[in-house]
Amino acid sequence: MKSATSLRSAFVASALFFSRALGVTLTDASQLTSTTYDYVIVGAGNAGLVLANRLTEDANTTVLVLEAGVSDENVIPVIAPFLGPSVTPDTPWDWNYTTTAQPGLDNRTYPYPRGRLLGGSSSANYMIHQYGTNEDWDRMANVSADAGWAWSNMKQYIERHEKFILPTNGQNVSSEYIASLHSYTGELDVSLPVWTQATDARVVATTQQLAEFPYNQDISGINNDMLGIGWAQSSMVNGTRASSSTSYLASANDRPNLTVLINAMVTKLLPIGTPAGVRSFRNVQFSDARTFSVTPSFQVQATKEVILAAGAVGTPQILQLSGIGASEDLAPLDIPVLVNSPQVGKNLQDHPLLPNIFNVAGNSSLDHILRDPAQLGAAIAQWETNRTGFISNNVVNNIGFARLNSTVLEQFTDPAAGPTTPHFEIIFANFWLDPIVTLPSNGSYLTILTALVTPTSRGSITIQSTNPFVAPLINPNMLDTLFDITTMVESVKAIKRFAAAPAWGDYITSAFGSLAGTSDAALEEHARQHTTTVFHPTSTASMAAQDALDGVVNPDLTVKGTSGLRIVDLSVFPFVPSCHPMGPVYILAERAADLIKAAS
Known part of the structure; x- marks a missing residue:
């Protein structure tokens, strides 16, 4: 999900005043004391830092993590939960990608946020x-012919991953989660809302009034x-964001066998020798990301494995630049095909996001604060002082x-994936909160967003230059199928029924703009005009069975047709999970760490 342009501007204007970026670990290649490590991990995101932590639990294992982005330390928009929309796009912390024109969205383009830090x-x-x-997990086990990906096995990783924290404001949350399901001993802090929105009680009341929407x-x-x-569970604690950096990296960062280098833009993987029928990729070439130039370049070598954890955009880009991909994508750029892997960059899946806005009565929405730099600045100052107020909380409390x-x-x-798997999400x-239409200068609003979580449209990531600093062509191919547009229209009809419940009778006054349409055709046009992305790209280096001719990686996440190369990120999921995929990639990485250790 990304914020409205007007909100992003307000957040950045207020938050940057307090921000400062401090270096963490190494900032320049000249600081490296070695060029050889057991493992070289490309990408310090969700998966990469899980692996960095788990692999360096063995003091005799050396790991280098290469991250193209900057430090997250003391960056207030990153730390303060409600300021999340100001982190992307068009900032130093984003890759600042833009999609190709989307036929299913009236040929619009839109930003494609990815964290670059x-x-x-x-x-x-x-x-x-x-x-x-x-x-979701059992389908992945079936597709990969590996029972280890089934939920019966994967749920064990919750214990080592999740550290559920009860809110510290003294509220009774016993009805907002099921205590017995969660882990309280893992790495990542997860919590419930700590600040009450005026609409929370209305949302819950609607679940009691309309059987269609159970609690x-x-x-x-x-x-x-x-x-x-239900109530959103978020990776935050004590009024601050919890990330893979503040959790997995923070608890491993003092290990002498772990080295993290930021500002390191990986430009390609270099093959070593030519074993019969299999290419070994254990050399990594990178440049200083701050120069936006491939020269000078640096090389490091992994004695055991190179692990790509650069995400569903970055990973296929690096593979294609390295000669691993489809000849149709590489030949126009005169890149030799070292490993013929036709599915690299294909099968891109993402969750389309549609904001649906209602006019509401009174002044209890946050719009009057978000319009006023003085009030917003005061709220940020309150957060800085004691980590309280709405800035200490996520932007949403309820989802469904x-x-x-x-x-x-x-x-x-x-x-x-099955009869209990949802087709769409509802976010309050x-x-x-509309990324296309600017916040009006007056009025109060409620946004009920809907997202398609089982899309059938498929897109692609394709490099357009041999220069790694040139972004690839990103084509999510949104709303390309009849199922997808039908589901988006049905999701809008569903939230309009939700908004008509008695609980909203004295609050919602009318639908705003194109949401007021009543015919399917009008709501379809509403969807095509306003849909963008929740930025959940997956599946561009999909997993397939060991003996399958399709797919990019094997069930153990090793890259087909190579040795010494593995992928651990959201690109390996054959299907986008039917949820916010941060949790799935964390536990995927936890199992990947076990697989890597077993293979060493």
């Missing part, structure tokens, strides 16, 4: 923490059911998930 997108996202349904006491997916409306009704669904082959924000 320590912690990756876990330092730039909206912090919603879930695991998906067990059906779900725990929306994490741990108990195999995300359907219904739903399936299409059977009459609509019978028109299609169900793309969900008690202020204007």
Whole structure:
């Protein structure tokens, strides 16, 4: 999800005044004391820092992490939960990508946020923490022919990953989560909302008034059911964001066998020798990201493995630059095909996000504060002083998930992983949150966003230059199928029914703008005009069975047709999880660490 342009501007204007970026670990290649490590990890995001932590638990194992971005230390927009929308796009902490024109979205382009700093997108996202349904994981086990990816095995990693923290404001949250499902001993802090939005009680009341929207006491997916409306669980604690940097890296950063180098832009992987039929990729070439030039370049070598954890955009870009990909993508750039892997960069999946805005009565939405730099600045100052107020909280408190009704669904082959897996998400924000339309100069608003979580559209990531500093072509291919646009229209109809419940009778006054349309055709046009992304790209280096001819990686995440090369990030998921995918990639990386240790 990304914020409205007007909110982003307000947040940046207020927050940057307090910000300062301090160097963490190494900042320049000249500071490296070695060029050879057991493992070289490319990317210090969710997955990369999990691996850095777990692999260096063995004091005899040396690890180098290369991160193109900057430090996250003391960057207030990153640290303060409510300021999450100001971290991306068009900032020093974002890759600042833009999509290609999207036919399904009236040929619009839009920013494609990806975190470019320590912690990756876990330092730039909206912090919603879930695991998906067990059906999501069981489907991955079936597709990969590896039972180790089934939920019966994967759920064990929650214990070492999650550290559930109860809010410190004294509120009673016993009805907002199921205590027995969670872990309290892991690395990443996860918590519930610490600041009450004026709409929270109305959302919960609606679950009691409309049977279509049941209350779900725990929306994490741990108990195999995300359907219904519940309280958002977020990676935050004590009024601050929790990321892979503040958790996994922080607890390992003093280990002498771990080296993290920021400002290091990996330009390609270099093959070593030519074993029969298999290319070994254990050399990594990189440049100083601050120069935006491939020269001078530096090289490091992994004696055991290079692990790509650069994400669903960065990983296929690096593979293609290295000659691993489809000849149709590499030949126009005169890049020799060292490993013919036609699915590299293909199969891109993402969650389309649609803001639906209502006019509301009174002044209890946050819009009047967010319009006023003085009030917003005072709220940030309060947060700086004692970590309280709405800045200490996520931007949303309540989320929900739903399936299409059977009459609509019978028109299609169900793309969900199973009968308890949702088709769309509902997100509540008690202020204007539209990335396309600027916040009006007056009025109060409620935004009920909907997101398609089981898309059937497929896009691609394709390099357009041999220069790694030139962004690849990013084509999510949003709303390209009848199922996808039908589901988005049905999601809008669902939230309009939600908003018509008695709980909203004295608050919502009318639908805003194109949301006021009543026909399917009008709501389709509303969706095509306003949809962008929750920025959950996956599946561009998809996993397939060991003996399968398709796919990019094997079930153990090693790259097919290579040796010494593995991928551990969201690009390996064959299907985008039906939830916010931060949690899934964390536990994927936890299992990957076990697989890597077992192979060493």
